[in-house]
Amino acid sequence: MxxxxxxxxxxxxxxxxxxxxxxxxxxxxxxxxxxxxxxxxxxxxxxxxxxxxxxxxxxxxxxxxxxxxxxxxxxxxxxxxxxxxxxxxxxxxxxxxxxxxxxxxxxxxxxxxxxxxxxxxxxxxxxxxxxxxxxxxxxxxxxxxxxxxxxxxxxxERGVIASAQQTWPAYAHDTEIRGGLSRSPAQIFADADPADYLFDMNGRRALLGMMRVLPEFFERFHAKSGLDYDDVALWVPHQASAALGPMLDRLGIPEDRRVDEVARFGNMVSASVPFMLTRALESGRIGAGDTVILCGTAAGLTANILALRL
The missing domain is CATH 3.40.47.10 (Thiolase/Chalcone synthase)
Structure with missing residues (x-):
């Protein structure tokens, strides 16, 4: 802890x-x-x-x-x-x-x-x-x-119980913004491809990659942390897309103990997890003594999971 x-x-x-x-x-x-x-x-x-x-x-x-x-x-x-x-x-x-x-x-x-x-x-x-x-x-x-x-x-008894993070670089370019910084500095902006400065996502490939890696990643985390699903009051995942619900089903996360607000709020990028966490705190859905799991995938492809006892 x-x-x-x-x-x-x-x-x-x-x-x-x-x-x-x-x-x-x-x-x-x-x-x-x-x-x-x-x-x-x-x-x-x-x-x-x-x-x-x-x-x-x-x-x-x-x-x-x-x-x-x-x-x-x-x-x-x-x-x-x-x-x-x-x-x-x-x-x-x-x-x-x-x-x-x-x-x-x-x-x-x-x-x-x-x-x-x-x-x-x-x-x-x-x-x-x-x-x-x-x-x-x-x-x-x-x-x-x-x-x-x-x-x-x-x-x-309050704090971070366990955490894990891993990156699968084979999927590194499924979600990206290529332009800017050293890859495309200001000196060559006029000759650069304008599309490089806009968000680009291969949603299908990113989803398939996530589905391949997450089940084993979650399994290893729970084995390492010693946490059972029944120990968790609420899962707060990154609100990545409409595929969130089916992915949580695949991971065996109970519907009544997870946050899925993609339709109402969309993907808030880095604000997604803390926004849903603080919203659950404000509403009283979770409180002192509860164990919550923050998790999600990100460009890279990176997966993150952290268990926090409030």
């Missing part, structure tokens, strides 16, 4: 929504920036925790796509919150499951005694990278931002 607990959270969901049939997707306004959304979620999380940014030792950014190449997004968010303080700031990126990775990293710092209070944020404006001609992805994504405040727990 790695000691940590969530003591505050906040989120930003754009007020503008569009419908594709019965499904709702949220779109950031043109006059709002990615950084506005992230800093807003952090401010709300700090207020909920009853602390200020000067009480934070570390700011962990967990967005799939950052605000700019340099500096890291965590540093830019910290600048919005204070020009002083003593916090360190850096980013953790496993694309859609970045929050799970960041929570795992944070729990290790807290348990080791290196830090007392950590602010973790996640969130993306995926809709600004979408290709309208690729209907599969254009009608899937929503924009959102979420932040949580973590502290070392005085209760030895």
């Amino acid at each position: 790695k000691s940590c607990e969530i003591v505050g959270w906040g989120s930003v969901l754009p007020p503008d929504a569009v419908r594709f049939g019965d499904e709702v997707r949220y779109r950031i306004a043109e006059d709002v920036s990615h950084l506005d959304m992230l800093a807003g979620a952090c401010t709300r999380a700090l207020e909920h925790a009853g602390i200020g940014i000067d009480d934070v030792d570390l700011v962990l950014g967990a967005s799939a796509a950052g605000v700019q190449p340099i500096p890291c997004t965590a540093a830019l968010v910290l600048e919005r919150l204070t020009l002083a303080g003593h916090a360190a700031a850096f980013d953790v990126n496993s694309t859609c499951t970045s929050f799970i990775t960041a929570l795992d990293v944070a729990s290790r710092y807290l348990d080791a005694g290196d830090h007392e209070t950590i602010l973790v944020f996640a969130g993306d404006v995926g809709t600004r990278f979408l290709n309208p001609a690729q209907r599969e992805s254009y009608e899937l994504f929503s924009d959102a931002a979420v932040a949580v405040v973590l502290r070392r727990s005085a209760d030895a």
